[in-house]
Amino acid sequence: MNKEATGFYQTFDRKDGGRTTTYCAGCGHGIIHKLIAEAIADMGLQDRTVFVSPVGCAAFCYYYFDCGNVAAPHGRASAVATGISRSLPDKVVIAYQGDGDLGAIGFNNAFQAANRGEGFACFFINNSIYAMTGGQMAPTTMAGQKTTTTPYGRDVTRDGYPLKVCEVLAQLDAPTYIERVSVADTKRIMQARKAVRKAIEVQRDGKGFAFVEVLSPCPTNWHMDPVRSAEHCNEVMEKTFPLGCYRDRTADAEPRRPREATTTLADLIGSGSGIEPVVDESFGTKGMKFSGFGGQGVLSLGLVVAEAAGRAGRFVSWFPSYGPEQRGGAASCSVVMGGTEIGSPTVDAPDVLVAMNRPSLERFASTVREGGTVLYDPSTPVEFAPPSGVRMVPFPAIEVAKSCGVPKAVNTAFLGALSAYGLLPIPDEDLLAALADSFASKPHLVEKNVKVFEAARQAALGQR
Ligand SMILES: Cc1ncc(C[n+]2csc(CCOP(=O)(O)OP(=O)(O)O)c2C)c(N)n1
Structure with missing residues (x-):
């Protein structure tokens, strides 16, 4: 219960019936929470704020902060905050992360978000240990510090040096504001209060990435009483992690322009027909899967x-779905076409499967929905019972491509067969235009592929 700190719920009603905080006596998390809660309430930002909670001792932030809350997987708060701030650019987004969460498993997420200058405030709570899991070494554990996994003290020759995240991020061009503060005594808390407010102001004004590292005592895992832990924070931790401002461009940072819409298929293909889709409920949706070896032109x-x-x-x-392999490995992609907006781009039960090699035929044939069709090259004999209600259509795409003198164009041969068998509810003129577009950077291949397409169509029509 806390009547004074606006920005918090008045009581912390948890699922398990608990009504007080989840923190130990002398822990810094509660103080930092209070500074943030007061700031968002004082600035009138509660309704605009989305708080992204971490994994760690502060995993239950959503029981405390009376604003929008999202819980992120371990280390992913910066990635989740990136998504939220990009899709809801008018929100004030806060990522709250421990030193294990951000400094270890989530370091690259936070580092790259900082490097892109994403629009959120990141509070990084450095208690030099993994607290929630019982006191293991964190990236920020100090040289010589004893933890459950460094019982004789952190040996920098074996375990590396404590990670100084502010100093690392200060090498990047994009961040607007970076400061390290502490909550180990009143004077320091007042400085931390200013830093917290500044980072949130940066968000209120849309001025980019703000990072505040907070040195925070952990009496339980440091095996010290709260008074001693605060002293330890001031006297020992600050030697490794000097307090101070590492970047401040808040005065001259320009408010960021709203980001452009994300990449469209047209951007990806490089052409873009510029044609807007038309709502046609009667079309339903059609799911297709194309699969084979990487390098066969499946994608x-x-x-x-x-x-x-x-x-x-x-x-x-x-x-697309890339296997972990390089060229020659498995590759597949799913295409969904519809008369209304596509709900999901994944295709679990395709209407049509094009299997360009044996492993993909064996892997995906059983997923084709009843009434669906599998198109495959007969050089891959079917050595399994075809799924019931599924039409298995062999088509000699390899042979057709070879006979046209373009052995690499097996994929185009399959395209011709798809058209001839009526498996693509798309007019041929659109198929040919798209085919030509796909070779825009290699015009000499257009004619050859059109030849393969036509030959495959004829072969398939003759076969029907
Ligand atoms: C993917 C994954 N790996 C490991 C864990 C176990 N785990 C939970 S909290 C935590 C470390 C938390 O330490 P820190 O981020 O420093 O926060 P603190 O508890 O000190 O506040 C770990 C490793 C997990 N929950 N998920």
Whole structure:
């Protein structure tokens, strides 16, 4: 219960019935919470604030802060905050992260967000230990500090040096504001209060990335009483982590322009037909999967189909899935086309599967929905019972491409077959335009691929 700190809920009603805080006596988290809660309330920002909670001792921030709350997986608060601030640019977004959370598992997320100058305030709570899990070494654990995983003290030759995150981020061009403060005594808390407010002001004014590291006592895991822990923070921690401002461009930072919409399929393909999709409820949705070896043109085949569907006025998504392998490994992509906006770009049960090699045929054939079709090259014999209610259509795409003198264009041969078998509800003119577009940077290949497309169409029509 806390009547004074506006910005907090009046009682901290937790699922388990608890009504007080989850913090130990002398812990810095509660003080930092209070500074943030007061700041957002005083500045009238509660309704605009989205607080991203971490994993760690502060995992239950959403029981305390009376504003929007999102819980992030361990280390991911900066990534989640990035997404929120990009999609809701008028919000004040706060990521709150421990030194294990941000300094270890989440370091790259935070570092890259700082480097991009994302629009959120990041509060980094440095208690030099993983507290919630019982006191293991954190990246910020000081040289010689004993923890449960460094019982003889952190040995820098074995464990590396304590990570000085403010100093690292200060090397980057983008951040607007970086400061290290402490909450170990009243004087320091007043300085921390200013820093917290400044970081939130940067968000209120849309001026980019603000980072405040807070040295925070952890009596429980340091095995000290609260008074001794505060002294330890001032006398020992500050030697490794000097307090101070590492960057302040708050006065001259320009408010950021709203970000451009995210990449569209048209941007990706490089052409962009500029045709707007048309709502047509009767079309429903059609899910297709293209699969094979990396290097066979599986992803480009999907892109051509997606681009053609876009040209035909359909809503469409293209979603690649890369295996961990390099060229020659498995690759697949899903294309969804619809008469209304696409809900999900993933295709679990395709209407049509194009399997360009044996592993993908074996892997995906059973996922095709009843009434669906599998198109595959007969050089891959089907050595399994075809799924019931699914049409298995062999088409000699490899042979057709070879006979046209373009053995690499197996994917285009499949495109011709898809059209001939009526598996693509897209006019041929759109398919051909999309095909030509996909070779915009290699015009000499357009004609060759159109030849393969036509030959494949004829072969498939003859086969029907
Ligand atoms: C993916 C994942 N890995 C590990 C954990 C276990 N875990 C929970 S909290 C934590 C460390 C928290 O330390 P810190 O971020 O410093 O916060 P503090 O508890 O000190 O406030 C770890 C490793 C987890 N929850 N999720």
